[in-house]
Amino acid sequence: MRMPFVTMFLASPFDGLEEHAKKVKQCTGAFQEAFACHLSAKCVDFEEHRRYIHHLETEADAIKRRIRGHLPQGTLLPVDKFQLFLYLRQQDKVLDAVQHALDWLSYRDDPGIPPPLQPDFLRLAQAVVKTINELDRIVIGARDYFKGFQEQKRIEVKQIIRQVRQMEHEADQLEGAIKRRVFTMDLDAVTIYHMTRLAEIIGSIADHAENAGDMMRAMIAR
Amino acid sequence: MSTEFLVLILGYIFGFYMAWNIGANDVANSMASAVGAGAITIRQAIFIAGILNVVGAVFLGGHVTETIRKGIVSPEVLNDPHLTLIGALAALLAAAAWVSFATWKSLPVSTTHAIVGAMIGFGIMAGGVASVNWGKLGAVVGSWIISPLFSLVIAFATFKLIIRLVLSRAAALAAALRFSPLFVGAAMFVVVLSFVFKTPLGKQLALGLLPALAIAAAAAVVAGLLGRRLLVRLMSRNPLKEGAEGVFRYIQVGTSCYVALAQGANDVANAVGPLAVIYFLVKTGGIAGKVPVPIFLLLFGGVGIAAGIAMAGHRVMETIGRRITTLTNTRGFSVDFAAATTVLAASKMGLPVSTTHAAVGGVMGVGLARGLEAVDFGVIFRIILYWVLTVPAAALTSMIIYKLLMIFLPAG
Numbered sequence: 001m002r003m004p005f006v007t008m009f010l011a012s013p014f015d016g017l018e019e020h021a022k023k024v025k026q027c028t029g030a031f032q033e034a035f036a037c038h039l040s041a042k043c044v045d046f047e048e049h050r051r052y053i054h055h056l057e058t059e060a061d062a063i064k065r066r067i068r069g070h071l072p073q074g075t076l077l078p079v080d081k082f083q084l085f086l087y088l089r090q091q092d093k094v095l096d097a098v099q100h101a102l103d104w105l106s107y108r109d110d111p112g113i114p115p116p117l118q119p120d121f122l123r124l125a126q127a128v129v130k131t132i133n134e135l136d137r138i139v140i141g142a143r144d145y146f147k148g149f150q151e152q153k154r155i156e157v158k159q160i161i162r163q164v165r166q167m168e169h170e171a172d173q174l175e176g177a178i179k180r181r182v183f184t185m186d187l188d189a190v191t192i193y194h195m196t197r198l199a200e201i202i203g204s205i206a207d208h209a210e211n212a213g214d215m216m217r218a219m220i221a222r
Numbered sequence: 223m224s225t226e227f228l229v230l231i232l233g234y235i236f237g238f239y240m241a242w243n244i245g246a247n248d249v250a251n252s253m254a255s256a257v258g259a260g261a262i263t264i265r266q267a268i269f270i271a272g273i274l275n276v277v278g279a280v281f282l283g284g285h286v287t288e289t290i291r292k293g294i295v296s297p298e299v300l301n302d303p304h305l306t307l308i309g310a311l312a313a314l315l316a317a318a319a320w321v322s323f324a325t326w327k328s329l330p331v332s333t334t335h336a337i338v339g340a341m342i343g344f345g346i347m348a349g350g351v352a353s354v355n356w357g358k359l360g361a362v363v364g365s366w367i368i369s370p371l372f373s374l375v376i377a378f379a380t381f382k383l384i385i386r387l388v389l390s391r392a393a394a395l396a397a398a399l400r401f402s403p404l405f406v407g408a409a410m411f412v413v414v415l416s417f418v419f420k421t422p423l424g425k426q427l428a429l430g431l432l433p434a435l436a437i438a439a440a441a442a443v444v445a446g447l448l449g450r451r452l453l454v455r456l457m458s459r460n461p462l463k464e465g466a467e468g469v470f471r472y473i474q475v476g477t478s479c480y481v482a483l484a485q486g487a488n489d490v491a492n493a494v495g496p497l498a499v500i501y502f503l504v505k506t507g508g509i510a511g512k513v514p515v516p517i518f519l520l521l522f523g524g525v526g527i528a529a530g531i532a533m534a535g536h537r538v539m540e541t542i543g544r545r546i547t548t549l550t551n552t553r554g555f556s557v558d559f560a561a562a563t564t565v566l567a568a569s570k571m572g573l574p575v576s577t578t579h580a581a582v583g584g585v586m587g588v589g590l591a592r593g594l595e596a597v598d599f600g601v602i603f604r605i606i607l608y609w610v611l612t613v614p615a616a617a618l619t620s621m622i623i624y625k626l627l628m629i630f631l632p633a634g
Contacts, residue, residue: 004578004582005254005581005585006541006542006545006546007598008582008585008598008601009545009546009547009549009585009594009597009598010596010597011596012595012596013596071596072600073600074598074600074603075596075598075600076590076594077595078592078594079592143595146592148389148394149390150391150394151390
């Protein structure tokens, strides 16, 4: 068969982007569970959680490579290809941060997070996961906008991005509060370091969501 | 059996084979956007494309046949009926061989280009390099670049207009219905003009440019207004609640039909042009500057195209349905409208334009208007490469076949 007309059409990167966003969401959800498990006294399957998250990350990585690999030179998209890649990179960095956080946690299983700090950390984890949950909505919304170019859709996406920025700010506040509290508590230096670093790493998850939002904002600019 | 009779039989076989190939490979051009956008089913597309290609070939075909045959090669080489007979068969065989090779290798070549290249090969063999009308070839080459470009610009403008007038509006459905006379009318305008200028019936009317434009404009207004009434009624009953895209879904059925019609009219010449020459030679024994293409030959070509569509169309359409998912009805309409207008304009100028290239240009136009999620622009460079290759390759094949035929089918 020789159909130049048909061969022009490539697989849409938006399919992959959406799939990737959902995978990231699944991953952060699993992170939240793993984290909660780690805090509870009778956590036995933390390693299993970690393995599951690692598995999700491998899957997301495959999606990422698929998206990058299927946009040959000379591909025309409704958005700038580089911006798309930058967006994908930020969305992917969320996974790195999740994995980093779990690793950091595992480096010092015992004594782990001091009980007085645990509720604060749970709140922080909840706050960062909230930002990630908006990512697939951003992708779907943007895709919708490029279907019909309706200003209303564009406003909706911008609204979600603004919310993500706000959520990231809240997560930042929680992160700052934890660090401030760590330094006022009577803790040994190693624990202080472990805790401040952990707060920063978990906080960075939300940073990448915000960056991704900013990239999408640039892509849907008129 | 006389040599002439044998050549005629071979001409029929390979003419049919060329027509079959056009149907099998190029049915995508007319129906892809409609099928991809879900406007019609695969079965409907095959049926509609088959019928309309036959109708287009029989009632609208004819004009372009001559340009390919006469324009490229100087008439002096046609003085010897036997040489012309062999040459026409060689051209047909060479084009068929190249097209088969391209289909086997999935190369994006055009049947139009293959036949033009084969004609050049014959011209060089029969009358030397000087007999090829290189100036004319230059114009043809130019048209191959201009036609996708022209189509690109039209598709870009059409889709941008649809965004501005319809899609971006808060009440998109109402806007689509309000502006539907514009889009239906524009499509009608092109259809009527091509009917007046290209059909034997239209030519009998012998209208000048201005009256023709006036008639087309009047038809456009009437079609636009009636079309809106029909669309309002259809949309009020639309079970899918599709909105603006739904309006264009109905319009697109019409434009797809027109592209299929134009394709039949335009591409049938590639298959039956050389056959008509052979037929004329065998029938009259002489050669004339102008060779009529009998209606039954056009019908023969049209049926060949329809056979190709019927036999290979399903597989093509399935590929389309799987791959072209971002081509919504508004985008499909833009592509169809651009391709149809380009084919009309080019054939009005007597240039052998490739429907494929017009359609590809249309897709690029919509892509540039940010209308498609991922389009491979690299294809256009590949197409240009194979076009550059097709002409000399078909010419060379044609020269070799001509030499061989001269040995096996000597004069007398």
